[in-house]
Every structure is written in C-alpha cells, then in structure tokens.
Amino acid sequence: MTMAVESNNFIALADVALHNDDLQHAVGEGTRAAYYKRLDTMFAHSNEHGEFMRQQAAEAKRRALRRLPDLLEKAERNLKKNGFQVEWAVDAAGANQLVLDIARRHGVETVTKSKSMLSEELGTNHAMEAAGLRVVETDLGEYIIQLANETPSHIVGPVMHKTKAEIRDVFVDELGMEPTDDAEEMVAFARRMLREDFLGADMGISGGNFLIAETGSIGLVMNEGNGRMCTSLPRVHVALVGIEKLVDTVEDYATLTQVLPSSSTGQKLTVYTNIINGPRRDDEDDGPEHAYVILVDNGRSDIYATKYAEVLSCIRCGACQNACPVYRTMGGHAYGWVYGGPIGAVLTPLFVGLENATPLPHASSLCGSCKQVCPVDIDLPRMLLDLRWDLVQAGESKAGWDMAMKMWSIGMTSPTRFNLGGVAARAGQHVMGEYMPGVLGNWTKHRDFPEFASKPFRQLWKERKRGRA
Amino acid sequence: MALLERESPVGKRVSLFVTCIVDMIYPQTGMSAVDILEHIGVDVDFPMAQTCCGQPAFNSGYRDEARTVAVHFFKAFKDAEVIVTPSGSCATMVRHEYPHLFKPEDGELYEQARRMAAITWEFSEFLVDGLGIVDLQLQLPEKESFAMHDACHGLRGLGLGRASRELIANLGNAELVELKECEVCCGFGGLFSVKMADISNAMLKNKVDNINASAADTIVTGDVSCLTQMNGGLSRNKSRKRVVHLAEVLAKGLDGGRA
Numbered sequence: 158m159t160m161a162v163e164s165n166n167f168i169a170l171a172d173v174a175l176h177n178d179d180l181q182h183a184v185g186e187g188t189r190a191a192y193y194k195r196l197d198t199m200f201a202h203s204n205e206h207g208e209f210m211r212q213q214a215a216e217a218k219r220r221a222l223r224r225l226p227d228l229l230e231k232a233e234r235n236l237k238k239n240g241f242q243v244e245w246a247v248d249a250a251g252a253n254q255l256v257l258d259i260a261r262r263h264g265v266e267t268v269t270k271s272k273s274m275l276s277e278e279l280g281t282n283h284a285m286e287a288a289g290l291r292v293v294e295t296d297l298g299e300y301i302i303q304l305a306n307e308t309p310s311h312i313v314g315p316v317m318h319k320t321k322a323e324i325r326d327v328f329v330d331e332l333g334m335e336p337t338d339d340a341e342e343m344v345a346f347a348r349r350m351l352r353e354d355f356l357g358a359d360m361g362i363s364g365g366n367f368l369i370a371e372t373g374s375i376g377l378v379m380n381e382g383n384g385r386m387c388t389s390l391p392r393v394h395v396a397l398v399g400i401e402k403l404v405d406t407v408e409d410y411a412t413l414t415q416v417l418p419s420s421s422t423g424q425k426l427t428v429y430t431n432i433i434n435g436p437r438r439d440d441e442d443d444g445p446e447h448a449y450v451i452l453v454d455n456g457r458s459d460i461y462a463t464k465y466a467e468v469l470s471c472i473r474c475g476a477c478q479n480a481c482p483v484y485r486t487m488g489g490h491a492y493g494w495v496y497g498g499p500i501g502a503v504l505t506p507l508f509v510g511l512e513n514a515t516p517l518p519h520a521s522s523l524c525g526s527c528k529q530v531c532p533v534d535i536d537l538p539r540m541l542l543d544l545r546w547d548l549v550q551a552g553e554s555k556a557g558w559d560m561a562m563k564m565w566s567i568g569m570t571s572p573t574r575f576n577l578g579g580v581a582a583r584a585g586q587h588v589m590g591e592y593m594p595g596v597l598g599n600w601t602k603h604r605d606f607p608e609f610a611s612k613p614f615r616q617l618w619k620e621r622k623r624g625r626a
Numbered sequence: 627m628a629l630l631e632r633e634s635p636v637g638k639r640v641s642l643f644v645t646c647i648v649d650m651i652y653p654q655t656g657m658s659a660v661d662i663l664e665h666i667g668v669d670v671d672f673p674m675a676q677t678c679c680g681q682p683a684f685n686s687g688y689r690d691e692a693r694t695v696a697v698h699f700f701k702a703f704k705d706a707e708v709i710v711t712p713s714g715s716c717a718t719m720v721r722h723e724y725p726h727l728f729k730p731e732d733g734e735l736y737e738q739a740r741r742m743a744a745i746t747w748e749f750s751e752f753l754v755d756g757l758g759i760v761d762l763q764l765q766l767p768e769k770e771s772f773a774m775h776d777a778c779h780g781l782r783g784l785g786l787g788r789a790s791r792e793l794i795a796n797l798g799n800a801e802l803v804e805l806k807e808c809e810v811c812c813g814f815g816g817l818f819s820v821k822m823a824d825i826s827n828a829m830l831k832n833k834v835d836n837i838n839a840s841a842a843d844t845i846v847t848g849d850v851s852c853l854t855q856m857n858g859g860l861s862r863n864k865s866r867k868r869v870v871h872l873a874e875v876l877a878k879g880l881d882g883g884r885a
C-alpha cells in the first residue's frame with residue numbers, strides 16, 4: 158500500500174496548519190535556523206566559491222542523468238563485484254515484495270530502519286507490518302513520527318512541525334517516559350530504547366543518498382549514528398535506492414557529499430558520512446552477512462522522459478523547503494503526499510498525476526528562493542509555471558479562470574479597451590466601496606485595496622505634453 | 627537572458643513601459659520615474675498603445691493569452707530603442723519569459739521577443755548598471771530613514787538589490803537602515819494573493835511584523851504590486867508605516883533641491 162494522496166485538499170490542509178500556533182512556531186523557527194546555517198556554511202569561503210560548488214554539483218547530477226541507462230548498468234556490475242545482490246523494482250508493490258522476499262529468505266522478525274524518503278513513497282513500513290514484521294524507525298525524528306503514527310513533514314527534519322513539548326508528550330504517552338522538558342534527557346531516553354532494537358534486529362533497511370557507479374558503492378549521509386547501526390549490526394542490510402541517485406565518479410560524489418549537508422543542515426560534512434561497499438568480507442569482523450541493493454523506479458523513468466527530467470537531480474536536502482515562504486507558514490503536511498515545499502509541489506503532480514494534485518503548482522508566489530538555494534540548481538519556479546500551463550491545457554483550470562483570462566487578454570490588446578477597463582474599475586470601486594466582489598473579495602478579506610487613480614498615467618502624460626507644447 | 631547581448635543604453639531615447647498597475651492606480655510613480663529620467667537628461671517617451679506585459683496570464687498557465695498580449699506589446703514598442711519600466715516583475719517577464727514564450731519556429735515574433743528582452747531595463751538597473759549613475763545629486767527636504775524590501779523578481783529574477791540601495795545611499799538627507807528578512811517574499815505572487823489568500827496573508831503578516839519592527843520610517847521597493855500587498859496589510863493592521871516606490875522617494879529629492 159502506498160501513501161494516500163491528499164494533495165487536492167491542499168487549501169483545506171493548509172488552513173489547518175495556518176490555525177495551528179504550535180506548528181507555525183515550530184516550522185517558522187526550524188526552517189529559518191536551517192536557512193541561515195546554510196548561508197553561513199555554503200558561503201563560508203566566498204560567494205563565488207559557494208556558487209561554484211552549486212554549479213559543480215548541478216553538473217555532476219546532470220552528467221549522470223544524461224547517461225542514466227548506461228550508468229545504471231555500470232553501477233549494477235560494480236555493485237555485484239562488491240558482493241551486493243542487486244534487485245530492480247518497477248513500482249512500489251514490486252519494491253515492497255522484494256523486501257518481504259528477502260526478509261522471508263533470511264528468517265527476519267525485527268527490522269531497524271534508517272531514514273529513507275523513498276520508503277515513505279513506497280509505503281514499505283506498512284507492507285512489512287502487514288506481513289507481520291516488527292519495524293522500528295531509528296532516526297530520532299522518524300522514531301517520533303512512527304510513535305505518533307504520522308508522516309514526515311520535512312525531508313531532513315521529519316518532525317519539524319512539532320514543538321519540544323509535543324515530542325515529550327509522544328514519549329510519555331507511547332513509551333511511558335518520565336516527564337521531562339530537558340531535550341538531552343529525551344534524546345538519552347530514546348537512545349536507550351533504540352539500543353535494544355539495534356541489538357535485536359535481524360535486518361536493517363537504509364536508503365541511499367548516492368549510488369556511485371564506478372565503484373559500486375552506496376553513499377549514505379547521516380546526522381545520527383543510527384544509519385551505521387542499521388547497515389552494520391543486523392545480519393542483512395537492504396538499501397532502497399531510487400534510480401536517480403546515481404553519480405558516475407567518486408569525484409562527483411565528493412562534490413555532492415559536501416553540498417548536501419551544507420544545504421540541509423549547514424554542516425560542511427556530517428559526522429556520519431559513509432560509503433558502503435557490500436557485505437562483510439571474510440577477513441572482516443563486522444558488517445552484515447548479506448547486503449542487497451533494490452534499485453527503484455516507481456515513476457522516475459516516466460519523469461525522465463518529460464521536460465521535467467531535471468527535477469531528478471534533486472538530492473533531497475530540504476533547502477528549498479527551508480527557504481520557501483509558503484512552506485515556512487505551514488510545513489509539509491498540507492501538500493498531501495510524501496514531499497512538501499517547492500520540490501513537493503513539482504514532484505507530487507509528476508509522481509501521482511497532475512489531476513490528483515491540481516492546487517500544488519499554484520502553491521507558490523514564484524518568489525524564486527527555491528531555485529536560489531537549490532544545491533543542484535533545479536529551476537523549480539520554471540517547472541511550476543510549466544505545470545500551470547499543463548493544467549490549463551489539460552482543462553484542469555477552473556472554467557471561470559478560462560473565461561476571465563480570455564476576456565482579460567482581449568482587453569489588454571487595445572489601449573482603448575484597457576482605458577475603458579480602468580474607467581469601469583474606478584466606477585466599480587466607487588459603487589462597491591471598500592470590499593470587492595467575487596474572487597477579489599479574497600483580497601479584501603485580509604488587506605485594504607488602494608483607490609484607482611482619478612486620472613491614469615496616460616492622461617497625466619498627455620496633459621504634461623500639452624502643457625509643454 | 628544572460629546570453630543576449632545588451633547594448634549600452636547611454637544616449638538613447640527611453641520608451642517608458644509604465645505597467646498596467648502604475649497606469650491605473652499609481653500614476654504618481656510613473657510621473658516620478660519620468661521626472662528622474664528627465665532630471666539626468668534622458669529623452670523619455672510614452673508609447674500610448676501600451677497596456678500590460680501579459681504576466682498575469684503567463685503566471686497562471688494561460689500561455690496563449692500571454693502570447694496574445696505579448697504580441698500587442700511588440701506592436702506598442704516596435705519603435706523603442708530602450709524600454710525602461712518601474713517594475714522588476716514586469717521587466718523579468720519581458721527579459722526572461724518572452725524569449726521562452728516564443729520559439730525559433732515563430733520566426734519574426736521570436737526575433738521580436740528577443741529584441742524586447744535585450745532592450746528592456748528595470749528602473750534602478752537602468753540608472754546604475756545602464757547609465758552608471760549612482761548619485762543623482764539630489765537631496766530630500768528633510769531627514770528620513772528608509773529600508774529596502776527586495777521585491778522577488780528584481781532580486782532573484784534580475785539580480786538587482788544593490789542598485790536601489792546605492793541610489794538611496796547617495797540621496798541627501800536619506801538614511802538607509804535594516805529591514806529583517808528584506809529578501810523574503812511579501813506573499814503577493816500575482817493571482818496567488820487571491821487564489822491562496824490565506825497563505826498569502828500569513829506571509830504578509832510576517833512581512834508586516836518585520837516592517838513594524840524596522841527603524842525605518844518608510845520602506846522602499848521597486849514593484850508597485852508588492853507595494854500594494856504590503857500597504858494593504860499595513861493599513862488593515864493600523865500601522866503608520868508605508869511602502870513607497872523607489873522612483874517616488876528619489877523624486878522627492880527634486881523638490882528638496884539639488885545637493
């Protein structure tokens with residue numbers, strides 16, 4: 158079962174978030190903190206250096222995407238040389254079935270998981286639980302989300318929408334923690350609980366930030382030690398990796414593994430930056446006996462064939478979410494699927510179908526911040542504009558707008574009609590007073606509207622010319 | 627379009643594209659822009675056939691309608707040597723979107739789109755980057771403090787921001803102070819402001835709070851559309867502060883005499 162799509166309820170879901178003061182506070186603070194830390198780190202040397210890093214990273218991903226089919230084959234060959242068992246999944250059902258097959262093959266009962274947005278897309282946890290497996294999310298944020306039976310609201314900070322007090326309540330209610338407001342005590346409590354799960358798990362599931370084709374390695378970038386626990390302690394390790402995670406060379410990986418933490422958490426490098434090269438070797442003391450890589454398509458090759466292919470460069474850093482003034486006001490749940498913020502507004506319609514996410518392309522003021530901060534220079538505002546065009550062409554725009562835009566364009570192709578429109582607007586304003594009708598009433602609901610000028614510019618201009626003549 | 631060659635506008639006649647909103651609601655902004663341009667000796671004309679750049683349709687996904695209006699723009703400005711507009715947003719539409727709205731197979735229209743993109747300048751950009759003027763030799767009648775709000779399209783579409791600050795910094799009796807989150811969107815976003823009015827308002831509320839907390843008497847910006855959003859929020863929230871277009875601030879110096 159994949160995650161339900163609620164994106165057509167965007168306005169209603171946003172309304173809920175806009176009326177949640179705790180959420181407003183938590184998301185407002187969390188996004189801004191990350192945004193400013195990114196600025197400090199990314200441009201620590203100079204603006205030029207930061208921009209150069211972005212361009213290099215963008216090129217590394219574009220290069221890999223251009224050669225995607227070839228590089229995937231190269232990656233598969235090299236993964237196998239390293240002892241990984243490589244599986245391919247076309248969709249969510251296929252990927253989850255592969256996970257279940259592997260679990261059954263190795264007699265798995267308990268699974269520890271490190272953070273993976275792909276697994277959210279696939280609904281892997283639900284599939285495993287439905288098959289009777291015990292699944293424990295071990296990233297602290299994901300752990301809280303799992304206990305609260307919610308979904309992540311942010312790519313990097315899944316629990317960004319919750320305040321410290323709300324997190325305390327989750328631990329108290331779900332795990333019987335002694336109430337405390339001390340964040341360190343809460344973390345220590347979670348760590349004690351998780352330690353037992355780590356030691357008892359039969360299988361660990363991770364995502365993969367990067368798939369390095371030339372070395373057949375999985376690059377994992379983590380902020381907590383949980384990732385290593387999941388990939389090295391259990392007998393079996395399964396990495397769920399989207400096919401777009403590919404990079405060709407170790408040099409490209411080195412570039413990306415710097416811009417990723419800089420962009421997401423404002424760190425030059427995370428403490429837990431891993432390159433995984435397969436299962437335990439004969440001469441090694443630890444590591445899993447079996448290591449699998451499941452390469453997942455789940456709609457990616459469909460996107461690859463469109464004008465939106467560039468969006469597959471995304472390295473899931475969350476910088477666009479932190480920078481987005483829309484996201485800052487309401488967090489990620491309102492977007493109604495796995496990914497929130499500008500990247501979600503683009504990815505969701507592409508993954509679930511435009512007709513199932515019609516409000517999302519419009520969920521942006523097109524301020525351009527997302528493009529500005531994107532470490533791989535994805536032109537998200539242009540994609541939102543293109544998706545809006547797609548909506549109109551698909552007849553998904555409201556009929557009222559079709560008519561209004563038609564009339565407007567007729568009005569705007571003649572200065573006489575334009576002028577008459579101005580006269581009508583002035584007269585209308587005179588009659589209507591302060592509050593405007595129809596959709597324009599949405600304006601005056603929150604803000605005052607200025608008066609139309611008694612004399613438009615073109616008339617003042619004529620008078621000025623006449624005065625000089 | 628960074629790739630398009632831009633010829634120096636020095637010594638050329640300027641055709642003012644005043645924008646539809648300035649024409650109907652803020653004619654004083656347009657007159658101020660003309661006053662400043664004439665003050666520095668620029669020959670200004672106003673092609674009377676002009677209406678709108680087509681951005682409302684383009685941003686809503688109505689590309690056919692946007693093209694129709696763009697073609698009218700081509701006609702209105704067919705004789706222009708240089709186009710100057712007191713709007714970063716409309717300048718971005720002409721500069722960045724016209725060349726996308728038409729394709730090489732559109733032939734003459736494509737060439738016109740590229741020509742319009744190449745000769746169009748935003749007001750502060752024209753003065754500072756185009757003519758190389760940062761000091762207009764003007765002084766305000768009395769001391770006043772200002773803070774800039776960087777309208778999104780000017781800042782991120784055209785890379786502006788420095789130009790208007792330099793113009794203000796060189797204006798006699800003007801003091802430039804900080805506005806927190808001056809680079810963050812006010813929530814206008816064209817039809818976004820009515821299609822997603824509650825979200826737009828949440829963004830506006832943040833902006834209003836920051837403006838109220840600023841030491842500036844007046845907030846300066848380069849787009850009257852964003853100004854309409856911010857002033858609408860300030861007025862509704864009973865704030866005494868107001869946002870004013872850069873051209874009007876500079877033109878006040880014409881009354882104060884030359885520095």
